[in-house]
Amino acid sequence: MTETQGESTDPIAQAVAPGYVFDGAALELGGLMADATTLTDARIRIPIGMLNRHGLVAGATGTGKTKTLQLIAEQLSTNGVPVFAADIKGDLSGLATAGTPSDKLAARTKAVGQDWAAKSFPVEYFALGGVGNGVPIRVTVETFGATLLSRVLELNDTQESSLGLVFHYAKEAGLKLVDLTDLRAVLQHLTSPDGKADLTGLGGLSSATAGVILRELIAFSDEGADAFFGQTEFDSSEFLVVEPDGRGRISLLELPNVADRPAVFSTFLMWLLGDLFHKLPEVGDPDKPRLVFFFDEAHLLFDGASKDFLETITQTVRLIRSKGVGVFFISQSPTDIHEDVLGQLGSRIQHQLRANTPNDAKALKQTVDTYPTSVYVDLGQVIQTLGIGEAIVTVMNERGAPTPVAWTRLRAPESLMGAADQATIDGVVKGSPLFAKYGAAVDPVDSAADILGARVSQAKVAAEAAPKEHAAAKKATHPAEPQSAADQAMDMATKLAKNKNVQREAMKVGKKLLRNLFK
Numbered sequence: 001m002t003e004t005q006g007e008s009t010d011p012i013a014q015a016v017a018p019g020y021v022f023d024g025a026a027l028e029l030g031g032l033m034a035d036a037t038t039l040t041d042a043r044i045r046i047p048i049g050m051l052n053r054h055g056l057v058a059g060a061t062g063t064g065k066t067k068t069l070q071l072i073a074e075q076l077s078t079n080g081v082p083v084f085a086a087d088i089k090g091d092l093s094g095l096a097t098a099g100t101p102s103d104k105l106a107a108r109t110k111a112v113g114q115d116w117a118a119k120s121f122p123v124e125y126f127a128l129g130g131v132g133n134g135v136p137i138r139v140t141v142e143t144f145g146a147t148l149l150s151r152v153l154e155l156n157d158t159q160e161s162s163l164g165l166v167f168h169y170a171k172e173a174g175l176k177l178v179d180l181t182d183l184r185a186v187l188q189h190l191t192s193p194d195g196k197a198d199l200t201g202l203g204g205l206s207s208a209t210a211g212v213i214l215r216e217l218i219a220f221s222d223e224g225a226d227a228f229f230g231q232t233e234f235d236s237s238e239f240l241v242v243e244p245d246g247r248g249r250i251s252l253l254e255l256p257n258v259a260d261r262p263a264v265f266s267t268f269l270m271w272l273l274g275d276l277f278h279k280l281p282e283v284g285d286p287d288k289p290r291l292v293f294f295f296d297e298a299h300l301l302f303d304g305a306s307k308d309f310l311e312t313i314t315q316t317v318r319l320i321r322s323k324g325v326g327v328f329f330i331s332q333s334p335t336d337i338h339e340d341v342l343g344q345l346g347s348r349i350q351h352q353l354r355a356n357t358p359n360d361a362k363a364l365k366q367t368v369d370t371y372p373t374s375v376y377v378d379l380g381q382v383i384q385t386l387g388i389g390e391a392i393v394t395v396m397n398e399r400g401a402p403t404p405v406a407w408t409r410l411r412a413p414e415s416l417m418g419a420a421d422q423a424t425i426d427g428v429v430k431g432s433p434l435f436a437k438y439g440a441a442v443d444p445v446d447s448a449a450d451i452l453g454a455r456v457s458q459a460k461v462a463a464e465a466a467p468k469e470h471a472a473a474k475k476a477t478h479p480a481e482p483q484s485a486a487d488q489a490m491d492m493a494t495k496l497a498k499n500k501n502v503q504r505e506a507m508k509v510g511k512k513l514l515r516n517l518f519k
């Protein structure tokens, strides 16, 4: 693969090519261009061992970002590295289908030294909470945590710390927060007359704030968010699979209507990344990453991010490297990415940027300023005139230094460019063992809403069963203090029953608990 490296007589190739000769395995990005019409025989690549130093793929719409992501994902898989990518527009779903050859494509690939052959790759399709096509990914409220939930609920700092107290209270009280109903039940309890003592005991949580959070939660549920929370909780190590044929699994998370609720999706992606971080052992700098995570539409992650959330992102990106996970951000402009994160991205693939507005021009200038010195006289000019599927590349070499800036014509993906047909996706999803494992939502019977509701139903059971001395009913009341528990529950039930929502909730969980007791 390195056959022609450094043989060119072109002065640009002579200056740039030696910077792309590596000892270890590398991904082939494409051919080096001397100018808009001259393709040299030098090859531009990224050392696989440096992919945990993260990367950026940027450029205006339609300039080739997704295809770049696709061809990187293909080569990672081939090299036994699993890939996760958020597939915002379904563009990547074609990875499971072999590409379509054409004369035009052949001309392009031959020129950049690619021995193109149509190939399909091992893909699993996922969907948040089963909204869309894919194996549903769900998470419990407890695991998701107060910080991320605050972000999706768009809480302010005070409300965020209050929500933290609510989580703390639930934990101390042994109230499991599985789905949103559980969290609502806890908040309803704390804002009820009965929960007043608990609320006061928490200190720092006002019932007004608890009420605001409760309203936000209800609105969140109304948007359909219930589907994302619950069990069976997704195990992010499903992404780390190397298939029996030695190829890395490509996990695609379909995110339909992302623009409607950017915070929800970006926050879920952060949760997945954080979850991986907590699960994986330290590996330092391995020969190749254990996973490469592609964050498409990355600006959604930073738009309106709180200080805490931003810190979470920055920390996760900084620390996950030593766990062998590489993260690539994909966005229109590098200026979309917060500078604390941008500074940590070792590889940069910059597609065309436009400078139509003063803001664009500013972003372009800022972008150019972040590059090392280059052999191109006017890098800003080059970035504006890049063709589709061309990019300005600089990567981190094996010594950790940036490679020379290289105007690169990229290779072409070997799988289908564009969305797979629906039947193919359905076939993969329904045939996946993961679908059997995660397909159905499981509602546990001992979570917070059930426990809080149980007091209500215990009272009912006691009241109904007492005259009949029903044997099974005895099981439902605590043997040591049947009277007081029932009294307490009845008292609480009366108070709670004044609240319509609680009533409905209590009825539901009460029924469920009864069903369970007598089965």
Ligand SMILES: Nc1ncnc2c1ncn2[C@@H]1O[C@H](COP(=O)(O)OP(=O)(O)O)[C@@H](O)[C@H]1O
Pocket (backbone or CB within 6 Å): 059, 060, 061, 062, 063, 064, 065, 066, 067, 068, 091, 388, 389, 390, 410, 411, 412, 413, 417
């Ligand atoms: N590396 C490439 N090889 C072949 N065609 C490409 C390549 N990159 C981009 N293209 C062409 O440009 C179109 C737009 O690319 P795409 O990656 O979808 O852009 P973006 O994600 O930046 O909006 C593709 O549909 C394809 O026809």
Ligand SMILES: [Mg+2]
Pocket (backbone or CB within 6 Å): 062, 065, 066, 091
């Ligand atoms: Mg795209």
